[in-house]
Amino acid sequence: MSAEPSPQSPWQAATITRIEKRTPRVTSFWFQPSRPFVHLAGQHVDVRLTAPDGYQARRSYSIASAPGGGVELAIERLDDGEVSPFFHDVAAVGDEIELRGPLGGHFIWEESDGGPVLLVGGGSGVVPLMAMVRHRMLGNTAVPVALVFSARVWDEVIFRDELIGLDDRRDGFDLVLTLTREPARRPSDYSRRIDARMMAQAVERLPKAPKLAYVCGSNAFVSAAADALIGAGVPAGTIRTERYGV
Amino acid sequence: MVTRGFFSGRRPPSDTDARIPPGQYLEQGFPVLSAGPTPRVRTEDWSFTLKQGPRPIKKWNWAEFNALPQSKMTRDIHCVTAWTKFNTPWQGVMIDDILADAGIEPPTAYTLALSFDGYSTNVPTKDLVTGKAMVALLYEGKPITPDHGGPARLLVPHLYFWKSAKWVNGLQFTERDEPGFWELRGYHMYGDPWREQRYSSDP
Numbered sequence: 538m539s540a541e542p543s544p545q546s547p548w549q550a551a552t553i554t555r556i557e558k559r560t561p562r563v564t565s566f567w568f569q570p571s572r573p574f575v576h577l578a579g580q581h582v583d584v585r586l587t588a589p590d591g592y593q594a595r596r597s598y599s600i601a602s603a604p605g606g607g608v609e610l611a612i613e614r615l616d617d618g619e620v621s622p623f624f625h626d627v628a629a630v631g632d633e634i635e636l637r638g639p640l641g642g643h644f645i646w647e648e649s650d651g652g653p654v655l656l657v658g659g660g661s662g663v664v665p666l667m668a669m670v671r672h673r674m675l676g677n678t679a680v681p682v683a684l685v686f687s688a689r690v691w692d693e694v695i696f697r698d699e700l701i702g703l704d705d706r707r708d709g710f711d712l713v714l715t716l717t718r719e720p721a722r723r724p725s726d727y728s729r730r731i732d733a734r735m736m737a738q739a740v741e742r743l744p745k746a747p748k749l750a751y752v753c754g755s756n757a758f759v760s761a762a763a764d765a766l767i768g769a770g771v772p773a774g775t776i777r778t779e780r781y782g783v
Numbered sequence: 784m785v786t787r788g789f790f791s792g793r794r795p796p797s798d799t800d801a802r803i804p805p806g807q808y809l810e811q812g813f814p815v816l817s818a819g820p821t822p823r824v825r826t827e828d829w830s831f832t833l834k835q836g837p838r839p840i841k842k843w844n845w846a847e848f849n850a851l852p853q854s855k856m857t858r859d860i861h862c863v864t865a866w867t868k869f870n871t872p873w874q875g876v877m878i879d880d881i882l883a884d885a886g887i888e889p890p891t892a893y894t895l896a897l898s899f900d901g902y903s904t905n906v907p908t909k910d911l912v913t914g915k916a917m918v919a920l921l922y923e924g925k926p927i928t929p930d931h932g933g934p935a936r937l938l939v940p941h942l943y944f945w946k947s948a949k950w951v952n953g954l955q956f957t958e959r960d961e962p963g964f965w966e967l968r969g970y971h972m973y974g975d976p977w978r979e980q981r982y983s984s985d986p
């Protein structure tokens with residue numbers, strides 16, 4: 538296996554240094570790129586797998602870690618998928634995987650962008666939002682951020698303990714969970730799909746109207762959540778979306 | 784670099800291989816990509832403007848635009864997020880017919896496609912004319928849904944699909960090759976799928 542990328546190739550080998558199950562369907566993988574880089578919160582990498590006969594599969598994965606905090610990818614297993622089951626079933630610590638990045642110049646949040654910021658994530662769509670939440674925490678900034686995170690059930694809330702720990706600090710970060718197939722567990726939470734009323738209440742948790750809103754998840758989720766934000770009076774021009782596909 | 788333990792995958796049958804650009808995979812569905820919420824543009828409010836720099840050359844409303852000669856194009860499309868979809872059937876007005884109705888030849892070598900949501904994307908003018916591109920009004924014989932860019936979207940099928948601007952409302956001819964929305968944000972100025980021109984760092 539040749540680890541050295543050709544000098545002009547944007548692809549590089551990255552070694553898996555740690556693997557940790559986050560939920561029954563989502564596992565985090567940490568990578569050490571051979572040419573380290575610093576990303577912005579919200580960016581993604583492209584990953585490329587190559588079979589012995591040269592066949593390649595490539596997919597995009599958002600970076601969950603804060604800028605400067607290494608490269609953590611949180612990958613949801615789609616049982617009949619091509620790439621995500623490879624990570625869940627085959628990839629092991631020490632393996633080299635080709636990736637390129639960081640990529641994406643729109644769905645990003647830097648401290649200098651300011652706030653308040655409203656984050657809305659569905660399922661693994663929380664991953665780039667997690668990078669923003671962690672970036673805010675490490676930067677020690679007072680920018681008010683509310684995260685509305687929709688998951689099917691409590692046990693599928695990715696980064697749950699970390700998010701609840703951050704929420705408990707009451708330092709301007711507010712977590713709202715909405716479970717679509719289970720009753721709510723915390724007083725501030727919901728148990729239904731995202732709608733305009735929920736978005737209006739999320740906006741009210743911020744000290745003033747959001748300067749920026751970020752929505753990420755499956756295509757259907759993003760369409761519904763972005764429409765709900767507009768229904769709650771959030772101007773379309775402040776809403777940025779990232780769609781994970783079908 | 785061969786990946787340990789990665790063998791097959793959802794490999795396309797070999798007779799379709801030649802139609803799939805490098806790094807792409809075959810998709811049966813029709814995923815959606817866009818930078819923001821889906822604008823709902825009513826055809827009553829719709830218009831399409833040809834401009835040279837800031838100067839408007841000609842403007843059509845929905846009825847006028849639909850009265851222009853319409854053509855059909857069935858093409859393979861290639862999204863930068865790595866899916867390729869075969870045989871997508873579109874109907875609309877070829878850019879050649881738009882220029883003919885305005886009574887002009889392409890005035891400059893570069894074009895920015897403009898959209899209702901403020902999005903723009905740059906395409907060399909030669910990639911829009913001589914039967915290469917259209918403003919599509921129908922997909923599979925039906926009005927294009929808002930999430931796929933309806934009422935009208937640009938269709939430049941030989942380039943990555945972000946160049947096929949959704950919710951298009953005009954073409955602006957420019958003297959220089961000016962980057963559009965995604966091109967300012969790291970995507971390639973030209974976007975040829977066969978040369979894998981995804982990001983600005985690609986040759």
Ligand SMILES: Cc1cc2nc3c(=O)[nH]c(=O)nc-3n(C[C@H](O)[C@H](O)[C@H](O)COP(=O)(O)OP(=O)(O)OC[C@H]3O[C@@H](n4cnc5c(N)ncnc54)[C@H](O)[C@@H]3O)c2cc1C
Nearest residue numbers: 596597598599611612613615617618619620621661664781
């Ligand atoms: C910018 C960006 C960031 C992303 N970030 C993340 C992230 O942080 N975490 C994450 O988990 N995902 C993320 N994704 C999604 C990710 O890129 C992959 O799409 C996802 O992992 C599925 O890939 P796969 O190869 O496992 O499944 P695929 O093989 O692509 O299949 C996807 C689905 O389509 C169906 N399907 C595909 N082909 C066929 C076929 N021929 N017949 C029938 N069904 C078919 C499969 O059943 C499967 O459910 C991101 C996507 C984008 C664009």
